[in-house]
Amino acid sequence: MALTVSLLVYMITRQGAERGGQTDRIISSPSGSTFRDPLILHSIVMEIVWHGHSFFRVRAREATIVIDPHARHRGARITADIGLISHDHPGHNAREVIGGTPRILSGPGEYDVTNVAIVGVQTAHDVEQGRRRGRNTVWLVTAEEMRVCHLGDLGHQLSSSDLDAIGAVDILMTPVGGHNALDGRGAAEVVRALEPRVVIPMHFAEANGDLFLGPVESFLREQGVIGATRQARVNVTRSSLPPAGETQVVVLEPRKPEAGPITPERDRPAGAASVRPLGASRSRQ
Template sequence: MMKLTWLGHSCFKAECEEGSVVLDPFEPGSVPGCRDIQEEADLVLCSHEHHDHGYRAGVKLTGRECPIQVTGLQSFHDGEQGARRGPNVIHILEGGGVKAAHFGDIGCMPAPEQIEALQGCDVVMVPVGGFYTVGPEEAKKIVDAVGPRVVIPMHYRGDAFGFDVLGTVDEYLDICGRWVRYEGASIEITPDMPRHTAVLQYE
């Protein structure tokens, strides 16, 4: 089992028996409506160095070695080979018998060899708000190509949080198929979960 907790925007904490990882922490005050990141984990990973994804200082490291297996896939923040917004790293985590992928600020379709590496993912965290990243339709194409059991949308605008230029999660839900709105910010991922989109609540 791997527990994923949404900390707002594109920031997640992944926890399993082996260890813990925080992905894409944002600088204080950088994302409207989101509280400052103050977490403790074995490892912190950032998809790129923009202020709303690369605030490593928000995570206190335990000093323990993190045995969660991490694979980074180099991609782009835009559809022009990074010419507009630079590089982006897709992080694949394997721990607790679960394979998870965090797409960061992906702005284009991953390359065929990256899609191959992403096969077998139990869960993916993918941006759906558009403008800075892929939008709903592009996100769905990525999801369809990877074929995860669970999809967690991120990097979108809610009623009380997020950048004004981003779309809402509803635009993705309209096209994604089966979805479930969870009561809280956390979800426990197991390899036998039914296929669905999981809408977590920012708390």
């Protein structure tokens, strides 16, 4: 039986011209919220799952990529082809969680692994060029004609040279909870600088952990998003991204990795169809 995944996120728009003069047809709901027309995806091309803190699994046709794994769940392992580590901290560098024979990358540079282009940009974990908390690598992954950027524990605003090195971003994963990384306001400034089409907040207080971090709601307020519904995962293709000039915020529910080895066949959703009513989006001016 095919599994249909519905991604619902609230949509906020600002008045003003969008890039290229494009406008979007918006439907008003009875509650007054606005939603884009549903878009039916006929294949799952890229799947993004969040495992809490800054730990993501990105699965594309070319490879499965694990970013900043932690070891909170005893015995849990995720089989992957590539592992990316932003900095050497126990909450971000649990290489033992990655099963299989992955290529592990942990520093700046340009890489090509299993036909996935990866760029690591050196940044810092603090506002003092790393003198207090050390270095941090921002990762940019290009797969399925989309550019996915994971900021790691970025602790400062991006310089013009950082922005040039990162380039265009389709999907951005950014810390929002503070504590030696970007807080809600700082993350909002980075979002304005990078202008991604989709933003996934990370590194914020969760019900079962990270209570020392700030809540995701502070970032959502900065973005003008109220009452966002959390989703289990993101399934996305290049054609299903929001149009240029618009940023959509997607809040994910942390998923606990299963104990024991997780193979792509065992962990893959049982179907290819996905329904995507868009929301939580604002136009950039």
